[in-house]
Amino acid sequence: MKQRLLRFLISGGSAAAVEYAVFITLQMALSDKWLFANQSLSFACGFVVSFLLNRHWVFQSHGHMGSELFKYGIVATINLAAGNLAIFLLVGPADIHPLIAKFLVMGMIAAWNYLIFSRLVFRKPAI
Template structure:
């Protein structure tokens, strides 16, 4: 059986790929004037992929999906606000290329999510 942390990395990679591809598409279509909209919409797409994969495959949760979604959504809201602020800082003030800034922000958010998910969001089955 694959260790949970490896499943988390694969799940996160899938969600990150979905988020990044949507971001690229939106930035290509809308331009940099719509940075926050592109960031927020792509983040929402990654949120859906991430929640479903983490709940069902990574943590194999047996908890209430409603309460887990509420906790996950609260963390996602915090991540979205911090991510948007970080994007604006990196692009507007530090003049980092928008696609590189998005990559950096996604990495920062992923860094703290595993511990929070495993401790506060999902209730894993025994032996998972």
């Protein structure tokens, strides 16, 4: 269990690094006018890395990939909607710089993902 949590943190950190690097690059290239597109596209890049690492390395799942991807996608869609709302509130009314807001949002989402992924997405079949 401890090893799986460590792997989750490493894979999550890797996916977060990809997501944040893409976000910074897009923000620099496209500016704040494209904030939600930048947030969504960077999230999608992190999603791909996260799903593959979680499925194959963290949870070492042998379940049906399509089913797991579907469930993972539902969680990701909820996370994206929550992330976009949080970015809107942090950058708009709270007047926080977009790069700081993105970092905070990523932390918020990571906080609840381990439990959701381990209990709902990559659940070991009952024997």
